Amino acid sequence: MSPIDSILGIQGLAVQAVQRGKDIHVWAKPHQRAACPQCAGAQVRIKATHHRTLKHTRQGNQLMVLHLAVPK
Numbered sequence: 001m002s003p004i005d006s007i008l009g010i011q012g013l014a015v016q017a018v019q020r021g022k023d024i025h026v027w028a029k030p031h032q033r034a035a036c037p038q039c040a041g042a043q044v045r046i047k048a049t050h051h052r053t054l055k056h057t058r059q060g061n062q063l064m065v066l067h068l069a070v071p072k
Contacts, residue, residue, distance in 0.1 A: 009057075013068075024062050029069040046071045 013028040029049075036044050049069045056066040 027067045
């Protein structure tokens, strides 16, 4: 587990980029592809992803903003 993964505290995310400035922005996506919700099969076609932005937590005096790319 990398240091940034331990800072996030969320299992199953692959951190792509980190940008520090006034706030800390972290771009991440899931480690594994999502399984089918009905049959739990791994052969799922993902047509598109959706980008979500979360105000995750504070690191010292800086706000940590998490940008997630998740399947629709």
